Amino acid sequence: MRLSLWSQFLTRWQGFRYNYGWSRYVPLLDGWLPRCAMLVPFIGYAILFNDSIANLVQFERLAGEHQSSWGLSSIDRLRCFYFALILLGAANVLFRLRRPHTMWLATNLRDYVARGLDYFTIGYYMEIHGTVRHEGHHTRHGKYYDSEWDGFLAAAVNDGEGTESVKRTGNWEEAKRQYGSLLRSMLIENFERFDVTKRVSLTICLIFAFIGYVLLLLPSAELFLKVTMSAFSM
Structure with a gap:
């Protein structure tokens, strides 16, 4: 049984290695979000250092943040958002520079x-x-x-x-x-x-993109938990 599972794993791994190419990850690396994220270095200072924008990502009534002692602050959410877009923009730039000529x-x-x-x-x-x-x-x-x-x-x-x-x-x-x-x-x-060429560059692109998407999802997941807990605690 173990040999069978190991054989299946090796077969899938070999298939993954053979098909590990750029075209399969275009939506992640060259979608509308990574393309727009390239503008972040030019407007990022306005996001991080603008108090009015920071106030927009506070959810005191909706999530009961004034009663919560855990989770992200509004500044933390902006930082996650900022660095997420920086990484997605970097992944898109690297994708455009290093993708195969085809x-x-x-x-x-x-x-x-x-x-x-x-x-x-x-x-x-x-x-x-x-x-x-x-x-x-x-x-x-x-x-x-x-x-x-x-x-x-x-x-x-x-x-x-x-x-x-x-x-x-x-x-x-x-x-x-x-x-x-x-x-x-x-x-x-x-x-x-x-x-399937330039796989090192592809891997770096995917690492940047993966971390960027995680940083984008983190504030959303944290806010969802706060809203859910606040709703059931009323």
Whole structure:
């Protein structure tokens, strides 16, 4: 039984390690809250050192804070809020600086493939093909045949391209339509390959974001307990 549980744990851990990539944490690192949090360093002084704002986060009647001897003060809540936004903003900035280059085009696989089919040139696909053949495939989508690639090149590129004897035998749009499945597989392979790079930076981003979200939830949880206790003690 223990061996079975341990085997299940190892299987899940290996799956987590294999899939540990940037695109799976975009909502946490690049959502509307982390984006807005980047403004905190510029307006943070107004939050921490403004008495009128501090008075807004006092809940003496609602939570009975004048009778409570435990919990956070209004200043403590503001500090939690301030440092939470600082950390979320730092996580977002680091995300934007250190994310894989593929995520500059799109932060999820579906959009990356769709935009890649629209905007990428033959040179980009040649670069992807060279990476797959040099470093090996990362996913099953990289297991395409060289004959498919050669057929795509023959359909997309003119004979004698770059010379005076060039023959207009290639049709880029027709080649994309005919070999769309191959190109999608190459784009998926490329996105998944780079999605799991720079994992140290990803981990630092997640640590900053995790602490930031905890600091945001802490005042809310503390206030909820105070309100609940105050309601039942009346």
